[in-house]
Amino acid sequence: MLNFDMYMPARIVFGRDTEKKIGELIKPHTKKVLLHYGGGSIKRSGLYDTVVKSLLDNKIDYVELGGVVPNPRLSLVHEGIKLCREENVDLILAVGGGSAIDSAKAIAMGVYYDGDVWDMYDKGLPIEKALPVAIILTIPAAGSESSGDTVISNEETGRKYGYGSPHLRPLISVMNPELFFTLPKNQIANGVADMMSHIFERYFTNTTNVDLTDGLCETTLRTIISNAPKLLENPEDYNAWAEIGFAGTVAHNGLLGMGREQDWACHGMEHELSAAYDVAHGAGLAVLTPAWMKYVYKDNIDMFAQFALNVMGVSKGLRDKEALVKEGIARLQEFYRRMGLPQTMEELGIDDSRLEEMAQKCTGHFYGQENKIGGLKKLGWQDVLNIYNLAK
Amino acid sequence: MLNFDMYMPARIVFGRDTEKKIGELIKPHTKKVLLHYGGGSIKRSGLYDTVVKSLLDNKIDYVELGGVVPNPRLSLVHEGIKLCREENVDLILAVGGGSAIDSAKAIAMGVYYDGDVWDMYDKGLPIEKALPVAIILTIPAAGSESSGDTVISNEETGRKYGYGSPHLRPLISVMNPELFFTLPKNQIANGVADMMSHIFERYFTNTTNVDLTDGLCETTLRTIISNAPKLLENPEDYNAWAEIGFAGTVAHNGLLGMGREQDWACHGMEHELSAAYDVAHGAGLAVLTPAWMKYVYKDNIDMFAQFALNVMGVSKGLRDKEALVKEGIARLQEFYRRMGLPQTMEELGIDDSRLEEMAQKCTGHFYGQENKIGGLKKLGWQDVLNIYNLAK
Numbered sequence: 069m070l071n072f073d074m075y076m077p078a079r080i081v082f083g084r085d086t087e088k089k090i091g092e093l094i095k096p097h098t099k100k101v102l103l104h105y106g107g108g109s110i111k112r113s114g115l116y117d118t119v120v121k122s123l124l125d126n127k128i129d130y131v132e133l134g135g136v137v138p139n140p141r142l143s144l145v146h147e148g149i150k151l152c153r154e155e156n157v158d159l160i161l162a163v164g165g166g167s168a169i170d171s172a173k174a175i176a177m178g179v180y181y182d183g184d185v186w187d188m189y190d191k192g193l194p195i196e197k198a199l200p201v202a203i204i205l206t207i208p209a210a211g212s213e214s215s216g217d218t219v220i221s222n223e224e225t226g227r228k229y230g231y232g233s234p235h236l237r238p239l240i241s242v243m244n245p246e247l248f249f250t251l252p253k254n255q256i257a258n259g260v261a262d263m264m265s266h267i268f269e270r271y272f273t274n275t276t277n278v279d280l281t282d283g284l285c286e287t288t289l290r291t292i293i294s295n296a297p298k299l300l301e302n303p304e305d306y307n308a309w310a311e312i313g314f315a316g317t318v319a320h321n322g323l324l325g326m327g328r329e330q331d332w333a334c335h336g337m338e339h340e341l342s343a344a345y346d347v348a349h350g351a352g353l354a355v356l357t358p359a360w361m362k363y364v365y366k367d368n369i370d371m372f373a374q375f376a377l378n379v380m381g382v383s384k385g386l387r388d389k390e391a392l393v394k395e396g397i398a399r400l401q402e403f404y405r406r407m408g409l410p411q412t413m414e415e416l417g418i419d420d421s422r423l424e425e426m427a428q429k430c431t432g433h434f435y436g437q438e439n440k441i442g443g444l445k446k447l448g449w450q451d452v453l454n455i456y457n458l459a460k
Numbered sequence: 461m462l463n464f465d466m467y468m469p470a471r472i473v474f475g476r477d478t479e480k481k482i483g484e485l486i487k488p489h490t491k492k493v494l495l496h497y498g499g500g501s502i503k504r505s506g507l508y509d510t511v512v513k514s515l516l517d518n519k520i521d522y523v524e525l526g527g528v529v530p531n532p533r534l535s536l537v538h539e540g541i542k543l544c545r546e547e548n549v550d551l552i553l554a555v556g557g558g559s560a561i562d563s564a565k566a567i568a569m570g571v572y573y574d575g576d577v578w579d580m581y582d583k584g585l586p587i588e589k590a591l592p593v594a595i596i597l598t599i600p601a602a603g604s605e606s607s608g609d610t611v612i613s614n615e616e617t618g619r620k621y622g623y624g625s626p627h628l629r630p631l632i633s634v635m636n637p638e639l640f641f642t643l644p645k646n647q648i649a650n651g652v653a654d655m656m657s658h659i660f661e662r663y664f665t666n667t668t669n670v671d672l673t674d675g676l677c678e679t680t681l682r683t684i685i686s687n688a689p690k691l692l693e694n695p696e697d698y699n700a701w702a703e704i705g706f707a708g709t710v711a712h713n714g715l716l717g718m719g720r721e722q723d724w725a726c727h728g729m730e731h732e733l734s735a736a737y738d739v740a741h742g743a744g745l746a747v748l749t750p751a752w753m754k755y756v757y758k759d760n761i762d763m764f765a766q767f768a769l770n771v772m773g774v775s776k777g778l779r780d781k782e783a784l785v786k787e788g789i790a791r792l793q794e795f796y797r798r799m800g801l802p803q804t805m806e807e808l809g810i811d812d813s814r815l816e817e818m819a820q821k822c823t824g825h826f827y828g829q830e831n832k833i834g835g836l837k838k839l840g841w842q843d844v845l846n847i848y849n850l851a852k
Contacts, residue, residue, distance in 0.1 A: 069702040071475025076468050082719070083463025277699035279687065280706050283679030291672045307669035310461040314672050314719070323715075327474070327706070 069277050069327035076321045078214045078238040082314065084306075086244045087204050090119055090161070091126030093240050094202045098159035102152055103132040104172045105163045110206065113250060119163055119204065131155045136164060139221045139228060139342050139349075140171040142186055148175035149185065152199065159239070161202045166210020166219075166262075166349075172201050173218035173236045189220055189229035200239040206247050208313040209259030209350060211266050211320020213241035221343060227429075228343035230335075243317070245309035253300055257407040258350025260296045263316040264289060265353040269332045270325030271375070272444045274368055278328050285324050286378045291315050293379070297406055333442030334360050337452055340426035347416045354409035355416055359459035361397045364445040369393060371444070413460045420460075427453035461669050461719035468713045470606045470630040474706065476698075478636045479596050482511055482553070483518030485632050486594045490551035494544055495524040496564045497555045502598065505642060511555055511596065523547045528556060531613045531620060531734050531741075532563040534578055540567035541577065544591065551631070553594045558602020558611075558654075564593050565610035565628045581612055581621035592631040598639050600705040601651030601742060603658050603712020605633035613735060619821075620735035622727075635709070637701035645692055649799040650742030652688045655708040656681060657745040661724045662717030663767070664836045666760055670720050677716050678770045683707050685771070689798055725834030726752050729844055732818035739808050746801035747808055751851035753789045756837040761785060763836070805852045812852075819845035 081093060094101070101123065110116045123130050133148050151157070152175060162172035177198040178185030187193050205213045212218065216236040221228040251259075271285040292315050298308040318324065337360070338352040365372040373389045376382040376396025386392045401411065410416050413423075428434035431441055431449040440446035447455070473485060486493070493515065502508045515522050525540050543549070544567060554564035569590040570577030579585050597605045604610070608628040613620040643651075663677040684707050690700040710716065729752070730744040757764040765781050768774040768788025778784045793803065802808050805815075820826035823833055823841040832838035839847070 069475070069699065069706070071478065072472075074472040074474065080464075080466040082466065083461075086463065277702065279703050280680065280683045280710065283683055284676060284710075287675030287679045288672065291675055295671065307461065310669065310719070311671050314461070318672065318676075318715075323710075326472075327702070 070275055070329065072326040074322055074326050075234050075237065076214065076323065078321065079240045080214065080243060080317060081240060082243045084244060084246060086242045087115065087118055087247065088122055090202070090204060090242055091122035091124075091128055093242065094159060094161065095126045095128060097200055097202075097239060098128060100155060100157050101128055101130040102148065102155070102157040102160045102175070103130050103163065104136065104148060104160055104175070105132075105134050105168055106136040107134070109250075110163055113247075115163065115204070115206070115247065119161070130161075131157065136168045136171045138167050139346060140167040140174075142174075142220055142222045142224075145171055145174040145178060145185060145220060148172075149178040152179045157199070159200045159202060161204070163204045163206065165205070165207025166212045169201070169203055169210065169212040169238070170218040170220060172203075173198070173212070174220050175199070176201050177233070177236065186220075186222055189222075189231045192231070195233050195235055198233070198235045201236070202239050203241040204247075205241060205243045205313070207251060207255060207259055208243070208248060208309075208316040209262040211263060211316055213238060213243065214317045214321035217320075219339070226343055228339045230339070241317070243313050245306055245313050248309045248313065249304045251303065253303070253408060254348070254351075256296070256299050256303065257409045258348045259316070260292060260312065260407060261350035261354040261404065261409055263312075263319045264292055265334055265350075265357060266319040267324055268357060269335060270328060270330050272331050272368075272371055273328045274371075274444055275328045281324055281326060281328055282374070288315050288318055288324065289379045293403055300407065329443045331443040333447055336430055336441045337455065340430045341416065341418060344422055344426055345416065345418055347418070351410050351416060354404045355411065355413060355459050356455065358397050358401045358404075359455050361400075363451070363455045363458055364442075365393050365397075367445045372396060413456065423456045424453055427456060462667055462721065464718040466714055466718050467626050467629065468606065468715065470713065471632045472606065472635060472709060473632060474635045476636060476638060478634045479507065479510055479639065480514055482594070482596060482634055483514035483516075483520055485634065486551060486553065487518045487520060489592055489594075489631060490520060492547060492549050492551075493520055493522040494540065494547070494549040494552045494567070495522050495555065496528065496540060496552055496560055496567070497524075497526050498528040498560055499526070501642075502555055505639075507555065507596070507598070507639065511553070522553075523549065528560045528563045530559050531738060532559040532566075534566075534612055534614045534616075537563055537566040537570060537577060537612060540564075541570040544571045549591070551592045551594060553596070555596045555598065557597070557599030558604040561593070561595055561602065561604040561630070562610040562612060564595075565590070565604070566612050567591070568593050569625070569628065578612075578614055581614075581623045584623070587625050587627055590625070590627045593628070595630050595633040596639075597633060597635045597705070599643060599647060599651055600635070600640060600701075600708035601654040603655060603708055605630060605635065606709045606713035609712075611731070618735055620731045622731070633709070635705050637698055637705050640701045640705065641696045643695065645695070645800060646740070646743075648688070648691050648695065649801045650740045651708065652684060652704065652799060653742035653746040653796065653801055655704075655711040656684055657726055657742075657749060658711040659716055660749060661727060662720060662722050664723050664760075664763055665720045666763075666836055667720045673716055673718060673720055674766070680707050680710055680716065681771045685795055692799065721835045723835040725839055728822055728833045729847065732822045733808065733810065736814055736818055737808065737810055739810070743802050743808060746796045747803065747805060747851050748847065750789050750793045750796075751847050753792075755843070755847050755850055756834075757785050757789075759837045764788060805848065815848045816845055819848060
């Protein structure tokens with residue numbers, strides 16, 4: 069086990085009707101809120117009215133900024149920063165999924181920075197503080213409701229970068245599984261693929277003597293795999309949503325990766341797909357992850373055999389380790405298929421024309437650097453290209 | 461799954477040499493520290509010198525108060541409160557195990573309360589604030605390094621009560637498994653029994669649809685059960701200590717009980733043993749827990765069958781559920797035996813003379829109340845007496 073520093077301060081208020089308490093929950097922390105959200109879905113569902121009522125009931129002043137889109141844009145972040153400064157906002161309340169939350173975090177740190185907040189994403193500048201962010205989660209997927217991470221797309225340069233800081237850990241995240249009932253099936257599936265990937269990125273490691281986190285990863289994955297298909301049958305299955313929602317938070321609050329070298333190659337490779345083709349993050353991960361597994365498993369076959377046995381439920385009876393691993397990967401692909409997720413680059417609408425460019429952007433080669441990505445196996449741009457090709 | 465409110469703000473700094481960074485870690489939060497600890501062991505081991513050096517290197521002023529004993533005493537808490545007020549202490553640094561930490565938390569809230577801090581334990585008065593508490597853990601067991609709980613013994617009245625508040629969650633807990641190398645075998649075993657009980661109290665529940673936390677509890681228990689015996693073989697096994705130390709924190713930071721009705725009958729019953737006979741908490745739990753299981757399992761046989769299968773590794777081949785459950789309990793007792801833990805009241809040095817008195821104190825009957833304890837099965841004082849007798 070490696071040394072680690074675990075910090076998970078986000079308070080998670082979970083369950084039925086919890087969104088109605090948002091005003092009461094944030095009242096001790098704010099005088100004026102920026103209400104930040106996406107499109108019209110929270111207005112159609114009545115959630116917007118519920119939130120505004122709770123703010124008004126608790127005498128909390130607010131301004132609002134809607135219009136967050138998937139793969140959230142830097143331009144809206146700039147708008148939010150300006151608004152927060154003009155209106156003396158002291159807390160940002162994001163109502164939505166990972167995009168609204170990531171956009172809120174970008175605004176939260178940008179308010180305290182004189183330059184362009186893109187500097188954080190582009191140059192990794194450290195931050196000393198950020199406005200507190202509270203959340204009402206409407207899409208369990210990104211885990212941004214518990215993490216200190218944010219991913220923003222710069223629409224001018226076509227780049228999509230992540231940034232993380234303990235100062236960006238949310239203050240309070242409210243999660244009522246009932247709010248997930250109206251999600252379309254493809255969003256359910258994308259979310260599930262995303263949260264599973266957050267665990268895979270931590271789980272697949274060369275670090276040994278990590279029994280506890282191995283087990284925590286495995287049981288969280290099994291919980292997702294056993295409950296997610298129920299949601300396609302019945303999107304109003306509260307119990308299954310509660311498992312999936314809670315699992316999505318645990319997947320990304322940090323705990324499951326403590327003491328382990330982490331990987332994150334699949335996330336890196338997928339961000340290029342999202343930036344270039346605006347594909348859904350989860351869909352891209354579902355296509356890339358099995359290809360990545362096939363490409364790297366020989367570098368640590370024991371880890372992938374453990375995955376096959378303990379996560380995908382392959383029996384020990386298989387004649388050799390390699391067969392065991394292949395069966396594990398096949399079962400994962402079968403699970404993605406059952407969830408209606410795409411299996412190939414073609415299904416994502418991605419042809420060969422930009423694979424090399426994306427591979428070279430992913431590792432910095434395109435920009436004159438030669439970074440390697442990944443932990444379990446270090447990947448150069450040629451490796452990434454090979455994996456993109458394996459995923460065709 | 462029940463609604464829940466999860467709050468785990470304690471930062472855990474884990475691994476080799478981390479205790480040397482204590483000054484640097486707390487420097488942003490303090491000008492003057494109360495260094496709070498037990499007996500001479502931290503002086504003999506050199507840890508005291510390491511801590512003081514780190515404080516001085518970081519120009520942090522300190523006063524100190526040693527003398528914490530197992531089942532920590534109210535009188536020393538009073539002394540600490542007085543000292544903190546006189547010396548304008550703004551942070552308490554506990555160096556030790558659960559006793560030093562629990563004593564530190566009592567002082568931390570007592571500083572802001574005009575009356576006797578025992579009122580919190582006795583009357584459950586709410587608190588609004590407390591001094592921040594930082595920790596260097598030397599005994600993994602109580603989980604107090606991550607929890608908002610404290611247990612104090614009032615030596616005048618012979619009562620041992622617990623209290624909990626989010627304001628008592630530690631600020632920072634430093635955990636270097638190397639500091640555990642010198643623990644005697646009985647303390648290792650007691651600590652293991654205590655952390656397992658923290659999981660049992662959350663795991664055994666009538667709440668259904670809690671797949672994720674079921675799995676998290678089970679894998680944490682399995683990690684403890686597989687690693688603890690290694691420590692008796694080799695008390696300097698870093699890897700095994702890392703698993704046990706981390707598991708002890710996860711066992712009690714709250715996560716594993718979220719969304720579940722919890723039990724806590726065994727802890728309540730054991731506190732009476734500790735208060736009356738000053739037995740080690742973990743030893744008392746090892747004696748009482750199997751007796752409690754035998755007394756209550758018929759009220760939720762499926763839960764205990766799941767425990768036998770998923771935690772104790774009993775095969776499904778057994779002819780009936782009852783046999784499965786009994787084998788699970790027998791294996792738990794066998795594990796405790798291997799760890800050198802006591803099996804009976806007699807081995808704890810407890811005869812029949814005060815069983816009824818303790819049972820009546822435990823449920824308040826002795827004080828003119830008629831409370832029931834427990835979650836999975838509600839227990840009156842006669843039930844508690846039956847369990848004490850089963851444990852003879």
